[in-house]
Amino acid sequence: MPQTELIPAHFRDGACRMAAALRDVDRVLVSGHVNPDGDAVGSLAAAGHILRSLGKEFILYSSTGLPQYLQFFPLPGTVHTSLEHLPFTPRCALLLDCGEPHRLGRELAQRLPGLTSLNIDHHLGGDGMGSLANWVDPEAAATAQLMAYVALAAGLPLKNELACAVALGIITDTGGLCHGNTSANIFSLCARLVEDGCDLTGLRERLENTWSMGRMRLWGRLMERARLERNGEVAFCPVLLEDLRQCRALKEDLEGFVEQLRRLGGVRVAALLREDAPQLCKFSLRSYGDTDVRATAAALGGGGHLNAAGGTLRLRSEQAAEVLLAAINAQLAKEDGLSGETR
Ligand code: 5GP
Ligand code: MN
Numbered sequence: 591m592p593q594t595e596l597i598p599a600h601f602r603d604g605a606c607r608m609a610a611a612l613r614d615v616d617r618v619l620v621s622g623h624v625n626p627d628g629d630a631v632g633s634l635a636a637a638g639h640i641l642r643s644l645g646k647e648f649i650l651y652s653s654t655g656l657p658q659y660l661q662f663f664p665l666p667g668t669v670h671t672s673l674e675h676l677p678f679t680p681r682c683a684l685l686l687d688c689g690e691p692h693r694l695g696r697e698l699a700q701r702l703p704g705l706t707s708l709n710i711d712h713h714l715g716g717d718g719m720g721s722l723a724n725w726v727d728p729e730a731a732a733t734a735q736l737m738a739y740v741a742l743a744a745g746l747p748l749k750n751e752l753a754c755a756v757a758l759g760i761i762t763d764t765g766g767l768c769h770g771n772t773s774a775n776i777f778s779l780c781a782r783l784v785e786d787g788c789d790l791t792g793l794r795e796r797l798e799n800t801w802s803m804g805r806m807r808l809w810g811r812l813m814e815r816a817r818l819e820r821n822g823e824v825a826f827c828p829v830l831l832e833d834l835r836q837c838r839a840l841k842e843d844l845e846g847f848v849e850q851l852r853r854l855g856g857v858r859v860a861a862l863l864r865e866d867a868p869q870l871c872k873f874s875l876r877s878y879g880d881t882d883v884r885a886t887a888a889a890l891g892g893g894g895h896l897n898a899a900g901g902t903l904r905l906r907s908e909q910a911a912e913v914l915l916a917a918i919n920a921q922l923a924k925e926d927g928l929s930g931e932t933r
Pocket of ligand 1: 873893895
């Protein structure tokens with residue numbers, strides 16, 4: 591069977607287009623979004639393996655570097671955190687898991703107009719920022735899923751490091767094959783990865799069961815602090831810089847915490863507000879089903895997916911909390927109004 595037949599029909603055209611686009615470029619700078627998660631890193635790694643197999647020169651780039659909890663993951667090259675002193679001058683940028691230039695970090699966003707670019711992504715909200723070609727498909731659970739299809743379209747076997755890179759992205763963005771985006775296509779792709787020797791459970795073990803005591807202390811403190819709003823429909827928790835310092839925890843130790851807020855029965859929206867600087871807060875929102883947190887994030891200048899979204903607010907923590915909760919309330923009221931109309 592030709593490899594392209596292994597790609598679900600819905601994704602075939604996009605995968606073939608991107609595989610063809612990759613054949614036409616060289617000296618590629620590969621980047622995901624800042625503060626990369628497992629999907630950004632998995633996609634970065636997958637891209638490196640694909641480019642290497644195609645005989646292309648490439649550089650892996652992430653302005654903020656890799657978080658500590660992903661440093662165990664083998665990558666097909668050094669991750670550069672600056673565009674100064676690169677081994678060669680890139681001619682093309684391959685932008686992954688990122689829908690907006692500012693999420694690439696300032697340095698690359700500034701350099702972007704001087705480069706041709708390709709964009710592969712699964713975020714809602716645009717056709718892509720690539721100057722040469724774009725493949726943005728919100729039906730994909732993870733950008734790494736799209737990278738798997740690009741590899742198949744390029745005639746490459748989904749084995750070894752490439753398979754693990756795809757698995758890392760999928761495990762991350764489906765919450766370990768649990769979230770609503772865990773489609774039949776994801777299960778078939780994972781079945782193939784496992785058949786070909788990818789140790790999915792080993793990967794989950796490395797990702798999930800390596801907590802530090804700092805993280806344990808931080809989560810304990812935040813669980814006590816969590817509170818309900820809007821008659822129990824919204825779970826909210828603010829995190830201050832001093833919490834991280836006092837618990838001896840890192841910013842990345844918050845990864846996964848907002849999902850815990852959703853565990854409270856009756857909660858429609860979980861909201862975490864993290865102070866990054868005295869006048870700068872990052873928020874993370876999670877929901878289930880039709881409840882749209884992307885609309886709320888977008889109203890505040892952020893973005894993401896229907897059930898997982900985020901953004902930043904240039905405000906002090908208390909003010910940011912007010913603004914965020916008001917926006918969540920407004921969106922829920924709007925959705926309640928709409929469902930009332932159709933009833
Ligand atoms: P998280 O809450 O885990 O940081 O992000 C959840 C989702 O929202 C991810 O898909 C992420 O890409 C998106 N997201 C988070 N922060 C921002 C932001 O500042 N702008 C945009 N456009 N998307 C964001
Ligand atoms: Mn993603």
